[in-house]
Amino acid sequence: RDDFAFVNGLPEEVLVEIFFLHATVMRTMEDPKKRNTWIHVTHVCRHWRVVALRNPLLWTDLSFYSRLELAELSLARSGTAPLRLEYEGSSSHFLNPILMDVLSQGTRLRSLHLSNNDVLPKLLRAFQDGRILEDLSLRESRRRIVKLPKKFLLGVAPNLQCLRLIGLTIRWEDLPLPSGLTELTIHANP
Secondary structure, eight states: OGGGSGGGGSOHHHHHHHHHHHHHHHTTOSSGGGTTGGGGGGGTOHHHHHHHHTOGGGGOBOSSOSSHHHHHHHHHHTTTSOEEEEEEHHHHGGGHHHHHHHHHTGGGEEEEEEESOTTHHHHHHHOOOOTTOOEEEEEOOSSOOOBOOTTGGGGOOTTOOEEEEESOBOOGGGSOOOTTOOEEEEEOOO
16 A cells, blocks of 8 residues: 555655654754654654664654663664764753763764763763764753863864853863864853
């Protein structure tokens, strides 16, 4: 039955692009519960499911999952594609195991936003390689002292364009400041 639908006659690349655009729009929803509902395209028909499951780029945003199992599935389906991760510690503490796994694969991180996580110092030490990292935002707003590790990212994050450090204790010599950096925001705790 699936084979006769007009949309299934589209080239796979076009269908993937439609899925990707849909996922991008859904991830901007204010209601966090709606942000990963793009996955419902995998429930429409067998063809759509196969197309979505075999395209790693659809699974690279690990930011909006409400269950560890979904985040683990997405990480596995993303293959070796670059990852995006946004992690609010106070609401996502159950994701700590997958976060450590992702950080140990730091060479895959394109965008990383971490905030208010009880294990932020440990996470920062675990993240050692930012060679494809383009966007990094670290925030601690609970008046805890969190220090950026010495020689953070081994001093090397050549593709970093945007760096936001809010509420962290830093030393200038420990910052990855490549020539391509276009946005730098630093705020200390009052």
